[in-house]
Amino acid sequence: MPEKFLKPYDPSETESRTYDTWEKSGLFNPDECVKQGVTSADAPAYSIVLPPPNVTGRLHMGHALMLAIEDVFIRYKRMRGFRTLWVPGTDHAAIATQSVVEKQIKKDENKNRHDLGREELLKRINVFALESHDTIVNQVKTMGASLDWSREAFTLDESRNKAVNTVFNKMYDSGLIYRGHRIVNWDPKGQTTISDDEVVYEERTAKFYTFRYSKDFPIPVATTRPETKVGDVAVAVHPDDARYKEFVGKEYDAVFCDVPIHIKIVADKEVDPEFGTGAVGVTPAHSQTDWDIADRHGLSHEVIIINEFAKMTVDGRIKDKKTTEAREIVVEWLKTEGLLEKEEDITQNVATAERTGGIIEPLPKLQWFIDVNKKIEGRGKTLKELVIEAVRSKQIKIIPEYFEKTYFHWVENLRDWCISRQIWYGHRVPVWYRGEEIAVGEAPDGEGWMQDEDTLDTWFSSGIWTFSTLGWPNETEDFKNYHPTDLLETGYDILPFWVMRMILMTEFTLGTIPFKTVYLHGMVRDAKGRKMSKSLGNNMDPLDVTAKFGADAARMALVVGNTPGTDMRISEDKVKGYKHFANKLWNIARFILENTENTPKNHVGRGTSYMIEGDLKILYEHDVLVKDVTADIEEFRIYMAAEKLYHYAWHELADKIIEESKPIFAGEDAGARASRAQLLLTLLDHTLRILHPFMPFITEEIYQSMPTKDSEFLMVAKWPAEPVVQKKDVESA
RNA sequence: GCGCGGUUAGCUCAGUUGGUAGAGCGCCUCCUUGACGUGGAUGAGGUCGUAGGUUCGAUCCCUACACCGCGCACCA
Numbered sequence: 001m002p003e004k005f006l007k008p009y010d011p012s013e014t015e016s017r018t019y020d021t022w023e024k025s026g027l028f029n030p031d032e033c034v035k036q037g038v039t040s041a042d043a044p045a046y047s048i049v050l051p052p053p054n055v056t057g058r059l060h061m062g063h064a065l066m067l068a069i070e071d072v073f074i075r076y077k078r079m080r081g082f083r084t085l086w087v088p089g090t091d092h093a094a095i096a097t098q099s100v101v102e103k104q105i106k107k108d109e110n111k112n113r114h115d116l117g118r119e120e121l122l123k124r125i126n127v128f129a130l131e132s133h134d135t136i137v138n139q140v141k142t143m144g145a146s147l148d149w150s151r152e153a154f155t156l157d158e159s160r161n162k163a164v165n166t167v168f169n170k171m172y173d174s175g176l177i178y179r180g181h182r183i184v185n186w187d188p189k190g191q192t193t194i195s196d197d198e199v200v201y202e203e204r205t206a207k208f209y210t211f212r213y214s215k216d217f218p219i220p221v222a223t224t225r226p227e228t229k230v231g232d233v234a235v236a237v238h239p240d241d242a243r244y245k246e247f248v249g250k251e252y253d254a255v256f257c258d259v260p261i262h263i264k265i266v267a268d269k270e271v272d273p274e275f276g277t278g279a280v281g282v283t284p285a286h287s288q289t290d291w292d293i294a295d296r297h298g299l300s301h302e303v304i305i306i307n308e309f310a311k312m313t314v315d316g317r318i319k320d321k322k323t324t325e326a327r328e329i330v331v332e333w334l335k336t337e338g339l340l341e342k343e344e345d346i347t348q349n350v351a352t353a354e355r356t357g358g359i360i361e362p363l364p365k366l367q368w369f370i371d372v373n374k375k376i377e378g379r380g381k382t383l384k385e386l387v388i389e390a391v392r393s394k395q396i397k398i399i400p401e402y403f404e405k406t407y408f409h410w411v412e413n414l415r416d417w418c419i420s421r422q423i424w425y426g427h428r429v430p431v432w433y434r435g436e437e438i439a440v441g442e443a444p445d446g447e448g449w450m451q452d453e454d455t456l457d458t459w460f461s462s463g464i465w466t467f468s469t470l471g472w473p474n475e476t477e478d479f480k481n482y483h484p485t486d487l488l489e490t491g492y493d494i495l496p497f498w499v500m501r502m503i504l505m506t507e508f509t510l511g512t513i514p515f516k517t518v519y520l521h522g523m524v525r526d527a528k529g530r531k532m533s534k535s536l537g538n539n540m541d542p543l544d545v546t547a548k549f550g551a552d553a554a555r556m557a558l559v560v561g562n563t564p565g566t567d568m569r570i571s572e573d574k575v576k577g578y579k580h581f582a583n584k585l586w587n588i589a590r591f592i593l594e595n596t597e598n599t600p601k602n603h604v605g606r607g608t609s610y611m612i613e614g615d616l617k618i619l620y621e622h623d624v625l626v627k628d629v630t631a632d633i634e635e636f637r638i639y640m641a642a643e644k645l646y647h648y649a650w651h652e653l654a655d656k657i658i659e660e661s662k663p664i665f666a667g668e669d670a671g672a673r674a675s676r677a678q679l680l681l682t683l684l685d686h687t688l689r690i691l692h693p694f695m696p697f698i699t700e701e702i703y704q705s706m707p708t709k710d711s712e713f714l715m716v717a718k719w720p721a722e723p724v725v726q727k728k729d730v731e732s733a
Numbered sequence: 734g735c736g737c738g739g740u741u742a743g744c745u746c747a748g749u750u751g752g753u754a755g756a757g758c759g760c761c762u763c764c765u766u767g768a769c770g771u772g773g774a775u776g777a778g779g780u781c782g783u784a785g786g787u788u789c790g791a792u793c794c795c796u797a798c799a800c801c802g803c804g805c806a807c808c809a
Contacts (some may be wrong), residue, residue, distance in 0.1 A: 008771075201808095208809095223809060236809085271809080280809040289809070348808050402737065407803065410737060414806065496804090527745090560745055561757080566736080567747065567802090577757070580771040591768035637749070641757070658768075 001593040002705045009586035011550025011579070015697045019141055021698075027716055030083040031149045037082055038716040046082035047482035049073060049466050050147060051490045051498070052155060053374060054093035055132040056100050059139045060532060061524040061570060062491060064542040065562070068144045069521060070489050073299035076148055079719040085482050087469045088140065088147035088711075090133050092156035092452050094426035094458035095198075098134075099355050101125045101425075118424050125425050139543055144551045144696045146715065151478070153469040154426065155461040163468035164461050165430040169441030171433075176371050176383065177419070178509070184418055185351065188310040188620045189358025192422040193367055195457055196415065199360055201349035210277055210342035211334050212335045213263060214254035218247050220341055222276030224348060226334065229307035229328035230259040234282035236293050239267035241278050244379040257333045258316025259305075266297045287363050301364060310361050323361070324476045332722040359368050368420040368429060368454070376508065386507040387411050387500060397501065398518045400565040403492060416499075419457045424456030462498060463505035466514040488515040492565055495520060506593050518567050519636060524558070527571035545575055550696035555576035559694060560642040562635050581646060582698050585691075588654050588704050592684050594706075595665050596677040603678050606709045608724055613671060614681040618657060622648075622683055623723035629690050630721060645691050649694040653683060680710055686720045 026590045028034035033039035048070055055065055070086065098732070099111075101124055102345075105111055113121050118437065153160060171177040173470040184193040190612045205222050210222045211229075219235055225407040237244040254261055269292065271280050284294035294301055305314050312318045317333070318326040332342040351360035353529040379386065379586070388411050389402055398404050420429055429452035432439040439449065460466070466488070469480040484506075488499065499518055506514035521733045525531055545554045549572075556578035591730045603610050608619065625648050632641035664676045685708040692699040692714050703714035 005768090008769085132766085206808095221809080272807085276809065282809080287809075289807090295809095346808085350808095400738095406737060409805065529745090563747080566746090571745090573758075574745085576771085580769095583771050585774090586770065587769035589768085594768070609807075632749085635749080638748080640747080643747075654769085655773075659773085662768095707790095708806090 001590065001597060005586070005590040005593065005705075008411045009698060010585045011552060011582065011697065012207070012547065013189070014701050015142070015144070015546070015551055018700055019144060019696050020145065021148070022715060023141075023715065025713065027713065028086075028146050029114075029150050030085050033078070033229070033716065034083065035683065038711065039078075039081060041552045043081050043083045045481050046074075046077040047085040047485045048487045048489065049469050050089060050145075051086045051488075052153075052462065052465065053090035053136050053140075054091050054096055055129040055136065056096050057132055058135050059542055061540050061542060061545075061558070062544075063139075063519075064143055064554060065524055065568075066491070067145045069519065069638065071143070071145045071486070071555075071696070072559065072633070073487060073489075073714065074695040075696060076633050078146070078715065079689065079692065079717060080721070081483070081718075085151070085478075086145070086147045087151050087153065088137075088145075088149060089153035089155070089469055091462055092129060092134060092154065092426065092458065094455060095190065095192065095194070095355050095421060095423055096458075097129060098125060098423050098425040101128050101247065101593065104128075113424070118530050121424055128250065142543060144548050146554065146696070149364065151469070155458070155468075159471070160461055160468045161427055163464055163472055164427045164456065165441055166473045167464055167505065168430050168456075168460075170352070170509060171370065172378055172440045174377055176374055178369055178371060179366060180362055180369050182365045182369070182418075183285075183291045183362050184367055185353075185363045186308065186365065187353035187356055187358045188361050189306060190353055190356040190423070191308065193365060193418055194353055194355075194360075195418055195459070198354045199351050202352050203347055203467060204350050205345050206348050206350075207331075208342075208346040209331065209334070210339060210345050210424075211339050212341070213261065215337075217252055217254060217263070218250075219244055219279045220277045220340075221264070221279050221281045223281055225323075225327065226330040227282050227312065227318065227323050228283045228286050228305065229330070230256050230261065230316075230318070231283045231285055231303045232261055232263060232281045233284060233294065233299050233303055234264045234266050234297065236266050236268040236271050236280045236282050236297075237278060237536040238271045238273040239269060241271075241273045244279060257292055257318060258329050259314045264299065266293070266299075268293050268296060273626070277407050279554045286362050286364055291364070291733050306361060306363065308363070308571040310359070312500055324373075324642065325590060331350060333346060335473060368431075368671075370419055372504075374418055379511075383504050384411060384414055387414075387504045389514050390503050390507060395513050396516065398495075399520065400563075403495060403518075403520055403565060405502065406492075407495060407710070411500060412649055414500075417457075419460050420454040420458055420508065421453075422453075423455055424664070426458060427461055428452065429454045431455060432691050444568055459497060459501050463501040464509065466502060466506060467510060472510075483510075483716070486514045486685040487517050487519060489519040489521065492522065506594070508535075515701055517636070522565055522567040525567055525569050527569055527573075529567075529569055540572075545572070548572070549575045549579040550582060550697070552697050556581065556642060556646070556694060559638055560646060562639045564636065564639075578646075580651065582695065584650055584654060585695075585702070586589075587700055588658065589684060589705070592659055592680045593622040593705060595661070599674070599677040599707070600682065601707075604672060605678075605682055608678075610671075610674050610678050612675040615675045616725050617730050619679055619682060620723075620725040620727070621652075622686060623725055626686060626690055626720055630719070632695070642694050645687070645694065653687065657683065681706070682724065688714060689717060689720055692717075694699070 018066050021673050034041045053059055074084055074086045101114055109695050147494040185199050187194050206222055206224045207228050210220050212220055248267045251264045253542050282290045284291050284324055285304045310323050312321050312326045318329050375382055430441055432444055432449040434449045466485050467483050472479050502514045553575050557575040566677045629641045629644055664672050688703050700714045
């Protein structure tokens, strides 16, 4: 028995050494597996593309969970003989990364992006992104993730840029990408548009004011934003509202807080007669709903009263004031004029920007959009329909299944996707202008072309991640071999943001699905069930956890009992429990190796030639476990598989089988001893194999000392899929 | 308002096709010093949210309700 077993198991010593050895072997790369003869060249492929972590800093426990789950499937498939590919990468995360760096620069140097200029800011962001990248890669490796680093990708590198431009061009040519002047979510703090799903609603209490535009205005109007009323062009009421019917169609002039306005009364079914006074002041340029009302009644969109800095642009006393200041001034004016009829408290949802926290100001802007409702030539369907169909037809399976409802619900509410951003970090919109001329896709030859200043929504490049990482648009072997990918594993919180968009982009570009199965994990919370956050100070750093308890323990703690789609709680105590388990396993190995040292070579193996009946039965029961665990993994119940393995190793193998073995080894019956030795070696060998996807390090380390070892690494050893004992052999006993 | 999920042992959660419930941690009692004290053996503890229904039989299927969590929409 090797001396290492005389000491307690030390993950910190073992894990980094083992990962290095694996990496050097090249066997994370399926081509290398074929070359070295551990995988057959015509074996079926299995692929996962890693959801790329944002280069905004470091990984959190959610990432650790993702890595643990995906590595389970990857290692399992590799051992089953598949040509198994797991592609690593990181996401530039455009706005998220830029705002982190901008904040830092503001703090350190009190400068904003305009002080630095585009080039300098990008330089700084790239430095930061590179540092983050290195930290992240190191963290990923620490978790034991068997990713093929030779294929690493970045959402903003040259190859991905080519893919992005190609897709953009194709969408533009088919008329799905268009430039339009529309209301967008403008973030005054971040100075950019954001998409609908980057908007976060915060419940706040606000004042709800009921007023009239002037003394002789016939209808009272209620609003939480009196300052915007200088931009009103109409008042909308419900067509059936008896109170206001007689005024519909009439027009009025007024001077509202120094600003001349012209108001038409219109009837619109969207107005809720029960809410407020049942009359809506219509501000087309600063509200999506109002814009739509204006469209329906032929009203002007042109009255713009707020600028990109959320300041008033009208003349008079509120000129250049921030909207919040202007609100107070307008209310004051209303009071003085005797036009304010009521003031009450209501709770309302305020739209804020996910990244900056700025309050969204809806503004009309010229932006690039993807049309989700236009029939695609040649397909006869809209993007929305394609995205629904891919899941409804069961081509893509979502786990847990009930998330399909959320998915459909989400897609049905989908509107055109605004893809241009007024930030600098990201894929530049691949459009060039020269006077009236426009060029799309790649930079045109000739003088005087100016590229669009904007960049693309970060989800545009992550939407094509499953195939951009495989070398597309080049016709690569990887793309042919590994796409569509087999599994997409990610948190349920980005089902609409990302999963849906990958389906959308892939369906459009390739006419196929991007992946066959979507496995959604839940959120990782602290021991009290709270979200982990900086402000609460309850973050767990995966690096700290693995340093303290080992990556194997961290992985088990994250996987055992963690059903898909359900949030989980994690605490150091839980991880500690699995560190104990690792040590238990170590001692199981120690006992077995110690007591089987003199076993003749021909007794070592996975056969049953020397086994007596009782031992055959124990081996048969183990076969059943292997079968169960295999089925659990195949059917995505890895939370169950992990628990069964834990239970078997500790409470069957250690507590029962090993305990029973002590008197046998101390006894006189040589036949029983030989049988038991063969049994224990087989049980341990199989247990290591099927536990390997979950606890790769310790199992590999023990395997290296096993007399049953039949491959250089456990990582590429065979999964014991075939039962050793036939049922009839046991039943006859 | 629409939708989704949850409600099972003190705590955290499982329970794969309906057959009077399981794990981990915690707790009680005991044992043990050559595999492991990061150990072993026992035990206590649940009318499976409430009310109906289907069934020979329901934690599991159906209906309603309550409470908790979440998503979407509205928010003039």
